[in-house]
Amino acid sequence: MYPIGLQTLLDAIRVNITSWSVAYLFALISFLAYVLPLWPEDDDKGVMLPGRLPFTIAPYFQRRFDFLHWGFEYTKQRIYRFRLLTNSVMVVSGDQGRMDFFNAKSLNLHEGFRVLSGALPFVQGVTVDLRERRIAQIYKRLAAVQKTERLTELIPEILGDCRRAMVSWGKAGRLEPFDGIYELAFQLSVRCVTCVEIADDPAVVLRLRKWYDQVDRGTTAATVLFPWFPSPAMLRKAYATKQIYSLVTNTIKVRKESGVPRDDTLQMLLDAGDDQLMIVGFIMGLLIAGARSTGNTASWLITFLGCHPEWRSKARLEVQQLIASSGTSSKATDSDIADVLSTIPVTAWETEAPVLDSLIHETLRISESHVAMRRNLGPTVHIDGKTLPSGSFALYPFSDVHLNPEFYSDPYQFDPSRPARKDGFEFLGWGAGRISCLGQRLAKLQLRLLTAMFVLNYDFQTVDDRGMPADPPPKPDWNDTLYCRPSNGQFFLDYRESDAGKA
Numbered sequence: 001m002y003p004i005g006l007q008t009l010l011d012a013i014r015v016n017i018t019s020w021s022v023a024y025l026f027a028l029i030s031f032l033a034y035v036l037p038l039w040p041e042d043d044d045k046g047v048m049l050p051g052r053l054p055f056t057i058a059p060y061f062q063r064r065f066d067f068l069h070w071g072f073e074y075t076k077q078r079i080y081r082f083r084l085l086t087n088s089v090m091v092v093s094g095d096q097g098r099m100d101f102f103n104a105k106s107l108n109l110h111e112g113f114r115v116l117s118g119a120l121p122f123v124q125g126v127t128v129d130l131r132e133r134r135i136a137q138i139y140k141r142l143a144a145v146q147k148t149e150r151l152t153e154l155i156p157e158i159l160g161d162c163r164r165a166m167v168s169w170g171k172a173g174r175l176e177p178f179d180g181i182y183e184l185a186f187q188l189s190v191r192c193v194t195c196v197e198i199a200d201d202p203a204v205v206l207r208l209r210k211w212y213d214q215v216d217r218g219t220t221a222a223t224v225l226f227p228w229f230p231s232p233a234m235l236r237k238a239y240a241t242k243q244i245y246s247l248v249t250n251t252i253k254v255r256k257e258s259g260v261p262r263d264d265t266l267q268m269l270l271d272a273g274d275d276q277l278m279i280v281g282f283i284m285g286l287l288i289a290g291a292r293s294t295g296n297t298a299s300w301l302i303t304f305l306g307c308h309p310e311w312r313s314k315a316r317l318e319v320q321q322l323i324a325s326s327g328t329s330s331k332a333t334d335s336d337i338a339d340v341l342s343t344i345p346v347t348a349w350e351t352e353a354p355v356l357d358s359l360i361h362e363t364l365r366i367s368e369s370h371v372a373m374r375r376n377l378g379p380t381v382h383i384d385g386k387t388l389p390s391g392s393f394a395l396y397p398f399s400d401v402h403l404n405p406e407f408y409s410d411p412y413q414f415d416p417s418r419p420a421r422k423d424g425f426e427f428l429g430w431g432a433g434r435i436s437c438l439g440q441r442l443a444k445l446q447l448r449l450l451t452a453m454f455v456l457n458y459d460f461q462t463v464d465d466r467g468m469p470a471d472p473p474p475k476p477d478w479n480d481t482l483y484c485r486p487s488n489g490q491f492f493l494d495y496r497e498s499d500a501g502k503a
């Protein structure tokens, strides 16, 4: 006796050859109609790009900037859609679309990012699928970290980390900014959102950075589209996530068991009575939210400064004036520039450093290759007249405004003297409308301090791989959605110790 299923199969094979051919032809036509509509479909939700299989949207993962811009050119519309397997994704551009996108109450950042980016270490209830209450709690603690008193305590620690890095770089040398400066900025993020046990141990910080890189690199088309499939990239990502998770939980355990309080962010969370999941969520989540952005911005800022001697001088002069007006003795020696800068109050950094601020602002405009991602949690919303049903996704590429010559002439030119554009969400560096960066105060402080230390410590310039002054200057690669590293070669900082900090 054949089992029932097998008998049915044998029966099916006996079907005559003509019916097979018809069936094949029918299947092929249906398949092609599904996969390759040859012209865009249009309705009140916006034009839909043709194609829906992973390979047709592979460029979304590999060359996102080109892909999204090609979509605008192909459809000749301000808004269009494409399919990401079963999900319909709306891509938004233009003034009205931007306003509607950033003002819409029901557009959710976390859900959008989770599904469309996938660049998250996946720990259920810790980094994804957090309840609203837990997210609110994490944000409340982040606000506490950024109170003036806490930032005042962090300033000497941040500067101490900068000093250690600069001592290790020596009096002169050549540095790859997207490695060296990035590493220092990562250290500062770790210092501010974790604890002394981790931040004081360079080997542990290095491991942590490698695991975060592994999580980022583990984000491929396959891991986003089929998050359940154990591909090698997904396994590496899971491994790195597990390592980060274990490091954080072990550190909390050791701290608790020691009963010895330390002066750091972990202690602040423990003293507030937060449970382990909340603390792990805070540390892992905020390192994702902050470390890469701060690292990229710091690397680009110093790289741009290395191409613009006039801005190096202005930045240095501004920091010297801050020192002078803080009333600190200006007879600093090489090793205590950090101590001198420590005496400048938080408020002075925030209100009396317009040059540093315009450097940060312009750096973000040119080198933050961010694409805002949202999911509509309902009800239906309208974006520039197009319907975005509940459950669907929308994207807004920052390039639409930051690289738009209508707003910023010669957009790739680094020019911090451009007048600030505040109306109509024309600068999005820290977000806009309903969602803005909640770590902005901390990030800006880190960037100001790192830049101040660098310009006081070194005379420097950006050079190409032959050691020649960078000409043309490095150009941010907007297709590199994670790091936005230069698209036109490798660049270095040639630096030599300066006596600017000793004057």
Ligand code: HEM
Pocket (backbone or CB within 6 Å): 109, 142, 193, 286, 287, 289, 290, 291, 293, 294, 297, 364, 368, 370, 371, 372, 373, 428, 429, 430, 431, 432, 434, 435, 436, 437, 438, 439, 440, 442, 443
């Ligand atoms: C230079 C560094 C940084 C930049 C340029 C930056 C930029 C941004 C931007 C543009 C957004 C909005 C994203 C969107 O609309 O899609 C955002 C959100 C956010 N950022 Fe930052 N960020 C930086 C550093 C940090 C740091 C250091 C932290 C925390 C330690 C942080 C925490 C957050 C959080 C929690 C959100 C989400 C806000 C929400 O859910 O409403 N960021 N950031």
